[in-house]
Amino acid sequence: MSALEPDELTRLLTEAVEPIRSTPDAYRQIRAGIDRRRRWRLPLLTAGGMVMAALIALAVVAIRPSPPNQLVEPAAPPVMPTTFTDPTRASTGPGSGGSGRTSTGGHASGPGTGASSGTATSSGTSSTRPTSSAIASPAVTASPSSSSPPGSSVNSPPLPTPVAKPAAANDIDGDGRPDDVSTDGNTLKVQFTRDSVVRRVSLQGISLPFNSAVVDIDGDGFGELLVQTDDSNGTKSYALVHYIGLDDVVVVAPPTGLTLTAGVHGNSASGLRCVDQHLEISSGTSTDGTQFAVTTTVLTLSRDGLTAASGAPATSTVRLPSDSSPFAASCGTLS
C-alpha cells in the first residue's frame, strides 16, 4: 500500500466538491438573516437591560444593611380594666383602684395605678437608647429632665422578673448582677447587664467626682439610682433614677415643695433617708442655726413616681450638732 501524497489528496478533495453549486438566492437568505437578527436585537437588548436592572435592584435591596439605630419597642401588654379595688389601697390614697394592669410581681405600687407586671421579657437588641423622659410633678427642683404627665408608665415596657428582693448591690435591672453606671458630661449612662443595652439619661448637671448609689428604695428587686447633681452652699442636690421597665429608666422628682437635697445652709436644712421601703425627706428651719424644726415627709416610690404617704408629715426638733443630724443623704453608700 503506497501512501497517499498530500497533493494527490488535495486534488481528490477539490474534484470531489467541484460539482457543488451554491443556491442562487443564498445572498438574499443571508441578508434576510441579518435583517431578522437586527430586528430582534433592540428588543432583546432592552429586555436584557431591564432584567439586569431588576436583578441589581434586588441585590441592592437584599444586601442593604438595616439602619443600626432602629429599635422596635416591645409592645405594651393590653390595658385590662379591672373592677377590683384593694380596700387597703382605697383607704390610703386618692385615685386608688384606677385603671392598670394586674400586678403579679412584687413591685410595690403607690396609691395610684398598679402597673407592675411580673412577666419577664428579654430583648435581643444591644443598641443604645436615647434620653428618657422623666416622670415628675410639675415645678420640681431636682428633676432636670423634661416632665411627662403621670400615667405615662402605661406605655413603658413591662418589668422583667427580679431574681431577688430587695435587689442585690448595684443591681438596677434585677438580674442579680451589678450594672455599670458612668457619665458622659451631663449624660448618665447605665449599662444593663441583663441584655447589654446602654441607656442614656440627660441630667441638668452631674457633680464631679461622680457620686452615686444604687439603693432598692421600694424593695421591688430593682435598684434605684441616686446621683449627686450639684454641690453648692453646703447643700448637695440629687437626682433619683427609677427603673420602670426593661431597659427603661426615668428621672423621678419628688412632689411639689420637696427637694432631693441634703445639707445645712444658714437657717434652712434638708436631708433624705431610705428606710422601710420608703424615702423620707426632712426639711428643717431654724432661727439661730442650731435648733431646727424638722418636718419629715414619707414618700412612696411607684411607677408613677414619688408620692407622699397619707397623713400629716411628722415634725420634730433637732439641735445641732449635739443631736444626730437628719440633714444628710442616708441612702445606701451615698454620702
Next chain:
Amino acid sequence: MTVVEGWRPVPARSDAARSDVARDADAALTALYQEHYRSLVRLAALLLDDIGLCEEVVQDAYIRVHGAWGRLQDRDKALAYLRQTVVNLARSTLRRRLVALKHAPKPMPDAASAEEGAYSLVERAAVIQALRELPRRQREAVVLRYYADMSEADAAAVMGCSVGSVKAYTSRGLSALSGKLEGLR
C-alpha cells in the same frame, strides 16, 4: 469550545460610528460572499454530509460574522473568522444530529432516507465516502490542511488544539485515507 483569537470587547459607539460600522460590514459581507461563499460551502460539504445543511451553516456563519463585525480586531482576517465559524458550526450541527439520531424512531425497512437525494451530488465521490468514515477530528484536520490549504498552526487555531495534535490527526487521517482509496488510484 473554540475561542477565536482577535476578538475583543469594544467600547460603546455613537450612532454615527455605529452606522459607519454597519455600512462597512455590509460592504465586507458582499465582498466576502462573492469571493468565498462557494469555497466555504465546499469546505462545509467535506465536514458535513448534507448539502442543504452545508449552505445553512455557511449562511449562518456569514450572519454571525456580520453581526460581530464591529468587534473584529483584524478585519483582514475576516476569511479566517468565517472559516473558523463554519468549522465550529459544522461541529455543533454534527453534535446535534448525533443526539437527534439517538432519539429518532427507527425508519421502516423499505423507506428511503430523506437525506438520500441531498447526498446524491457527492456520494459518487469515493473520497467523500472515505472522508466520512474518519473520526471527526481527523476529518477536520485533513480538510483544513489539504483542502483549505491552511498551515498546521492555523488549523490548530481553528480546531482549538495544539499544533502537535493537528500533526497527529493529519498523519492518522492520511494513512486511513490511503488504505481506503487504494483502489481509486
